[in-house]
Amino acid sequence: MLPQRRYSExxxxxxxxxxxxxxxxxxxxxxxxxxxxxxxISLERDGVLTRVRGGAVLNPAxxxxxxxxxxxxxxxxxxxxxxxxxxxxxxxxxxxxIGTTVHQLAKHLHGRRITVVTSNLAVYDEFADxxxxxxxxxxxxxxxxxRSMVGFLTEDxxxxxxxxxxxxxxxxxxxxxxxMDDTVVEVPGxxxxxxxxxxxxxxxxxxxxxxxxLARVCGPEExxxxxxxxxxxxxxxxxxxxxxxxxxxx
Numbered sequence: 001m002l003p004q005r006r007y008s009e010x011x012x013x014x015x016x017x018x019x020x021x022x023x024x025x026x027x028x029x030x031x032x033x034x035x036x037x038x039x040x041i042s043l044e045r046d047g048v049l050t051r052v053r054g055g056a057v058l059n060p061a062x063x064x065x066x067x068x069x070x071x072x073x074x075x076x077x078x079x080x081x082x083x084x085x086x087x088x089x090x091x092x093x094x095x096x097x098i099g100t101t102v103h104q105l106a107k108h109l110h111g112r113r114i115t116v117v118t119s120n121l122a123v124y125d126e127f128a129d130x131x132x133x134x135x136x137x138x139x140x141x142x143x144x145x146x147r148s149m150v151g152f153l154t155e156d157x158x159x160x161x162x163x164x165x166x167x168x169x170x171x172x173x174x175x176x177x178x179x180m181d182d183t184v185v186e187v188p189g190x191x192x193x194x195x196x197x198x199x200x201x202x203x204x205x206x207x208x209x210x211x212x213x214l215a216r217v218c219g220p221e222e223x224x225x226x227x228x229x230x231x232x233x234x235x236x237x238x239x240x241x242x243x244x245x246x247x248x249x250x
Contacts, residue, residue, distance in 0.1 A: 006031065006039050007048075007145075014049060014058035021055035046145040076205050076229045081105040083250040084167060084203055084227045088114060092164040095193050096123050098148040098186060099169030101203045109133070117161055119154050119189060121147040136161070143185070150185050158192035166197035170204055172211015177220030177239040180213025187215045199224045202245075206231035220245055 009029055013020045025036045040056050043049050049056045081104035088094065088109060096102050096118040106116070106126040115134040116127055121142070127133045140154035168190060170179040179202065181187050194200060194217075202223050209232035220243035227248045228237075237247050 003039065003042075006035070007043060010036075010039055010043065010056075011048060011058070014056065019052070019055060019057040024055070048145065077101040077104045079229055079250045080203050080205065080227050081108055083248060084201060085109055087165070087201060087225065087227075088112065089164075090114065093117065093162070095161075095163040095166040095197050096120055097166065097168040097190065097193060098146065099203070101205070102167050102169050105167055105203065117163060119149040121149065140189075146183075148186065150189055154189050155192045158189070158196050161196055163193075163197045164199065166193050166200045168193065168200060168202055170202065170208065170211070170217065171213040172208045173202075173204055173236055173240075174212065174216075175210045175233075175236055175239070177223075177236060177243055177245070179217040179219075179223070180211060181215050181217050182213045184215050187217055190217050194218055194222055201225045201227060204228050204232075209233040209236045219243070 006029055010025060013025060013028060022033050022036050026033050029036065040049065040051050044051050044056070047059060049058050077100060080101055084105050085108035090113045093115040094117065096106060096116055098120045102120060103122040103126065106123045110130050111132045113132060115136065116123065117136040117138065118124060119138040119140060124135065124137050127135045138149055138154045138157045140149035141151040142149055171182040172180045174180055181190065200223050202225070204226065206229050209228065220240045223240070223245050225246045225248065226240055227250065229250050232249070241247055
């Protein structure tokens with residue numbers, strides 16, 4: 001089992017039970033105690049959990065690993081991604097943001113004659129062997145836990161490119177239609193992506209309407225299209241439509 005997958009399973013166990021012993025995790029993941037100890041050290045370094053004698057407990061405010069987030073709400077994300085893929089035209093230059101729904105979108109774009117610019121390492125892995133797709137990976141500091149790249153190198157690189165379309169994600173959409181994000185270090189990169197794209201498509205599950213976040217990324221007037229699934233707040237969607245956003249529900 002790959003390390004990222006083990007991390008996801010460890011977090012899943014801790015989320016369910018609050019804590020877990022090394023012996024329980026060893027049995028569940030069918031691996032050695034030494035491997036589990038190394039995984040716990042890595043996850044503690046990333047702030048996901050706290051090691052205690054013989055095991056670990058989940059940190060309440062932890063940012064969860066990419067693979068764990070990817071597994072949650074999979075059907076809704078897949079439907080949104082499939083609908084978003086229909087917007088893409090051959091020959092376009094696409095900016096793909098971080099996030100698990102954006103990664104799902106990438107799975108629908110294999111074999112397309114497009115250029116993909118991204119800071120999303122999961123998207124990079126998706127296209128690494130697809131020679132139909134011209135792939136440009138933005139530089140920066142690697143956030144291993146969430147498989148993304150951030151920092152001044154990422155932002156500088158974005159100032160050198162122009163994309164036809166940006167597919168962006170968010171932690172939540174506020175009642176006034178503003179995009180919000182809980183991970184402050186990602187916000188400057190998102191804003192740089194917005195500035196580099198001719199059209200902006202927001203991919204957001206219904207559970208994010210209305211949502212919250214620590215930092216405001218942009219207002220609804222900077223979004224051209226929203227793709228979401230059934231169940232989003234009607235009031236928030238109405239606000240976005242009033243701001244000129246094309247709302248597509250799947």
